[in-house]
Amino acid sequence: MKRKPIIGIIGRSFEEEQDSIIKLNEDYRLAVVQSGGLPLVIVPNNDLKYGETLPREAGHLTEEQKEDLYQVLSLCDGFLMPGGFRWYEFDEVICKYALDHNIPILGICLGMQILGNVDNFCGTQNSDKTVRNETEINHCQEGIQYVHQCSIHEGLLHDILGVDQIQVNSRHNYHITQKDYFQVDAHSEDGLIEAIHIPNHKFALGVQWHPESMIWYDSNMKKIFDAFIEATKK
Numbered sequence: 001m002k003r004k005p006i007i008g009i010i011g012r013s014f015e016e017e018q019d020s021i022i023k024l025n026e027d028y029r030l031a032v033v034q035s036g037g038l039p040l041v042i043v044p045n046n047d048l049k050y051g052e053t054l055p056r057e058a059g060h061l062t063e064e065q066k067e068d069l070y071q072v073l074s075l076c077d078g079f080l081m082p083g084g085f086r087w088y089e090f091d092e093v094i095c096k097y098a099l100d101h102n103i104p105i106l107g108i109c110l111g112m113q114i115l116g117n118v119d120n121f122c123g124t125q126n127s128d129k130t131v132r133n134e135t136e137i138n139h140c141q142e143g144i145q146y147v148h149q150c151s152i153h154e155g156l157l158h159d160i161l162g163v164d165q166i167q168v169n170s171r172h173n174y175h176i177t178q179k180d181y182f183q184v185d186a187h188s189e190d191g192l193i194e195a196i197h198i199p200n201h202k203f204a205l206g207v208q209w210h211p212e213s214m215i216w217y218d219s220n221m222k223k224i225f226d227a228f229i230e231a232t233k234k
Contacts, residue, residue: 005192005232007037008076010094010111012084013050021059022050027212028108029229032216035225040076044090045069047198051118055088066093073097078104078203080231081111083171083210098175104203104231106224110171117178117197130174135190139170145217147209150186160227161220168209170193175208182206203231 011022032039045063079098098105109117113130133139141147147170150156175192186195198204211221
């Protein structure tokens with residue numbers, strides 16, 4: 001039997017009822033499994049309570065802590081960076097590791113925003129350069145199957161889907177702006193960047209919506225995960 005690729009999924013930190021929690025929306029795990037991958041949840045390896053610590057208060061990982069984290073990352077054939085509310089140097093180290101080693105990476109919502117800020121990685125205090133949404137579309141609507149349309153441009157996402165337009169869900173309050181190092185693959189109707197990819201990389205795709213929640217009713221969304229998992233086998 002062929003070995004299935006191991007997909008590292010980054011756990012997200014929260015504070016719930018005064019408890020520091022690291023959790024994963026199970027839709028991400030199921031999307032990876034449905035497309036033939038083996039999910040491995042990756043959590044921070046230092047002794048900081050992330051759920052109760054803001055990124056600007058988190059400090060920096062030591063070189064030893066980074067080396068320890070690399071041991072875990074070396075087990076993975078690809079990385080899935082899920083949505084969430086905030087990111088830390090921990091997330092940036094993983095993203096940079098994937099890019100530096102040409103390992104496939106798929107960023108979703110916050111994960112795309114991390115990919116879209118690689119040029120700002122400088123620790124935990126200045127990396128988040130996202131912009132608050134102020135357009136006619138409400139981009140944060142929980143539980144709605146389709147919120148708006150996206151126009152798909154030439155690029156990795158168009159190669160995967162083979163269509164010029166799709167409908168997507170949406171639950172984000174911030175967006176990224178254009179950078180030279182990535183190509184914009186999709187825009188929303190109100191002009192926000194909805195998908196990007198980093199050229200000259202095996203697979204480095206970011207989408208602003210949540211395809212993991214849509215694979216059950218939209219075949220285009222499963223194609224994204226299928227292409228991601230397929231890239232990890234090459």
